[in-house]
Amino acid sequence: MKLxxxxxxxxxxxxxxxxxxxxxLKITNASDRVV
Structure with missing residues (x-):
């Protein structure tokens, strides 16, 4: 797993x-919002 x-x-x-x-692949931003 790579973060x-x-x-x-x-x-x-x-x-x-x-x-x-x-x-x-899971894309999140600094606010931990998942898109």
Whole structure:
């Protein structure tokens, strides 16, 4: 699992290793809002 941490209102791409070892991309911002 890889997490990119940034400051401010920059978008943070989070690579999550889900069930079945499938990697999907979750995009969140500094406010932890999921889109």
């Amino acid at each position: 990119w941490v940034t400051r401010g209102d920059r978008w943070v791409p989070t690579f999550v290793l889900g069930p079945g070892k499938k990697c999907y």
